[in-house]
Amino acid sequence: MGPHTATGLVPERYRRMVLASRPVDKPDTTHFRLEEVGMPGVAAGQVLVRNRYLSIDPYMVGRMYTTQSYAAAQALGETMVGETAGHVIASQHPDFQIGDAVVGALGWQEYGVSDGTNLRRVDEQRAPLSAYLGMLGMTGVTAWYGINRICRPVEGDTVLVSAAAGAVGGVAVQLAKAKGCKVIGIAGGEQKCHYVTRVLGANACIDYRPLASKEALTEEIFKHAVDGVDAFFDNVNGWVLDAAFPAMSLGGRIALCGMIGRYGNRSMQLLSHHFLLLSRLTAQGFIVWDHVGEWGRAVDELSDLMDGGLLRSEETRAFGIEAAPHACLGLLAGKNVGKQLVQFY
Ligand SMILES: NC(=O)c1ccc[n+]([C@@H]2O[C@H](COP(=O)([O-])OP(=O)(O)OC[C@H]3O[C@@H](n4cnc5c(N)ncnc54)[C@H](OP(=O)(O)O)[C@@H]3O)[C@@H](O)[C@H]2O)c1
The missing domain is CATH 3.40.50.720 (NAD(P)-binding Rossmann-like Domain)
Incomplete structure (x- = not known):
C-alpha cells in the first residue's frame, strides 16, 4: 500500500517513458521504453503531482539526437523531458496545497516529485487545465x-x-x-x-x-x-x-x-x-x-484574447503514456491539428 493523501491512496508504482536508444536516421517507437518504477517519497519542501496531461512538442524529437542544439540531448535511460499539467496530491511544500492545479516540467511520467522550482499554479476556473500547456502556456x-x-x-x-x-x-x-x-x-x-x-x-x-x-x-x-x-x-x-x-x-x-x-x-x-x-x-x-520575463504579460494578453473569443485552440489527444512515442513521432508526419497532448487519465 502506498502513502495516503487527502485525495486518496497513491499507488506504489507508476509508469514512465525513457529514451532507450538514439536514432541514427529516422526516429521510431523502438527508441523508447516504457518502465514501471516505485513511487518516490515526498520529503520536506517537495510536492507529489499526479500528471493529467503531457505536452508533446517537436523539440523532443530534436533531443533524441546528439546533434548541436540549444538544449542538451535527452539522456539515455532517463525519463523523457516534457511539460506536464496535473494536480498536487501530496505536499510538504509551504506554497502548494493538495488539489492545486499545476504546470511543470515533470516529464513523460504519470507522477512526479517537485521541489517547486518551475512549478506554477494555474487557475482552472479561467481555462481548462490542458490550455495551460497550449495557448496559455509555452506554445x-x-x-x-x-x-x-x-x-x-x-x-x-x-x-x-x-x-x-x-x-x-x-x-x-x-x-x-x-x-x-x-x-x-x-x-x-x-x-x-x-x-x-x-x-x-x-x-x-x-x-x-x-x-x-x-x-x-x-x-x-x-x-x-x-x-x-x-x-x-x-x-x-x-x-x-x-x-x-x-x-x-x-x-x-x-x-x-x-x-x-x-x-x-x-x-x-x-x-x-x-x-x-x-x-x-x-x-x-x-x-x-530566453524571454521568461515576458511570460506574465504574454499570458495576460493571450487570456484576454481568449476571454474575448479571439483565441481558440484545437487539441489532438492521445490516451495513456504508452501512446506518447507515437504521438510525438506523429508531429513529423503532421498527424496533429492544434496542440498535441497525451492524456493520462
Ligand atoms: N523557438 C521556440 O522557442 C519554440 C517553442 C515552441 C515550438 N517551437 C517550434 O515551433 C514549431 C511548431 O511547434 P508546435 O509545437 O506548434 O508543433 P505543431 O506545429 O503543432 O506540429 C508540427 C507540425 O509541423 C508540420 N510539419 C511536420 N513536418 C514537416 C515538414 N517536413 N515540412 C513542413 N511541415 C512539417 C506538420 O503540419 P503539416 O501537416 O501542416 O505539415 C505538423 O503538424 C516547431 O518547429 C517547434 O520546434 C519553437
Whole structure:
C-alpha cells in the first residue's frame, strides 16, 4: 500500500517513458521504453503531482539526437523531458496545497516529485487545465513573442505563417488576425487548410503537400500576397523558408521559430537567402525560454484574447503514456491539428 493523501491512496508504482536508444536516421517507437518504477517519497519542501496531461512538442524529437542544439540531448535511460499539467496530491511544500492545479516540467511520467522550482499554479476556473500547456502556456507564449517582438505586424500588413494548423502556428495566425492583418497560412492538406481559414480565420491557406517545388510554393504565396509578405512566422525552415524569401516585401521581418522541416537529421540547402540583402529583410531566431520575463504579460494578453473569443485552440489527444512515442513521432508526419497532448487519465 502506498502513502495516503487527502485525495486518496497513491499507488506504489507508476509508469514512465525513457529514451532507450538514439536514432541514427529516422526516429521510431523502438527508441523508447516504457518502465514501471516505485513511487518516490515526498520529503520536506517537495510536492507529489499526479500528471493529467503531457505536452508533446517537436523539440523532443530534436533531443533524441546528439546533434548541436540549444538544449542538451535527452539522456539515455532517463525519463523523457516534457511539460506536464496535473494536480498536487501530496505536499510538504509551504506554497502548494493538495488539489492545486499545476504546470511543470515533470516529464513523460504519470507522477512526479517537485521541489517547486518551475512549478506554477494555474487557475482552472479561467481555462481548462490542458490550455495551460497550449495557448496559455509555452506554445502560446512562443507565438506571442514571435509575432509581437519580431514580426511586429501593423493593421493591413500581410503575415505568412507556416505549420499554420499546428499549436504555435494556430496561435500566431489568430494573433496576427486580431491585429487586423491579412493572414496567409501554409499547412499540409485540404482539411488542415479548411481549419486554418474557417476556424482560425486566416484569409487564405496554401496546401504545400501537392506542390512539386519551392518555386511553386513561392508562386502560390504571391497569388495571395501580390504586394509581398510583410512578416513571416516560420515554424518549418528548409524549403518552406527558402520559398518565402523571394515573396517578402522590402524591409520584411521573419521570425525563425522552428525547423521541423529539418528534424530527423535532414540537412537542406537554402538557395534564396540572397533576398535577405536584396529586400533588406530581418530574420531573427528566438527561443521562448530566453524571454521568461515576458511570460506574465504574454499570458495576460493571450487570456484576454481568449476571454474575448479571439483565441481558440484545437487539441489532438492521445490516451495513456504508452501512446506518447507515437504521438510525438506523429508531429513529423503532421498527424496533429492544434496542440498535441497525451492524456493520462
Ligand atoms: N523557438 C521556440 O522557442 C519554440 C517553442 C515552441 C515550438 N517551437 C517550434 O515551433 C514549431 C511548431 O511547434 P508546435 O509545437 O506548434 O508543433 P505543431 O506545429 O503543432 O506540429 C508540427 C507540425 O509541423 C508540420 N510539419 C511536420 N513536418 C514537416 C515538414 N517536413 N515540412 C513542413 N511541415 C512539417 C506538420 O503540419 P503539416 O501537416 O501542416 O505539415 C505538423 O503538424 C516547431 O518547429 C517547434 O520546434 C519553437
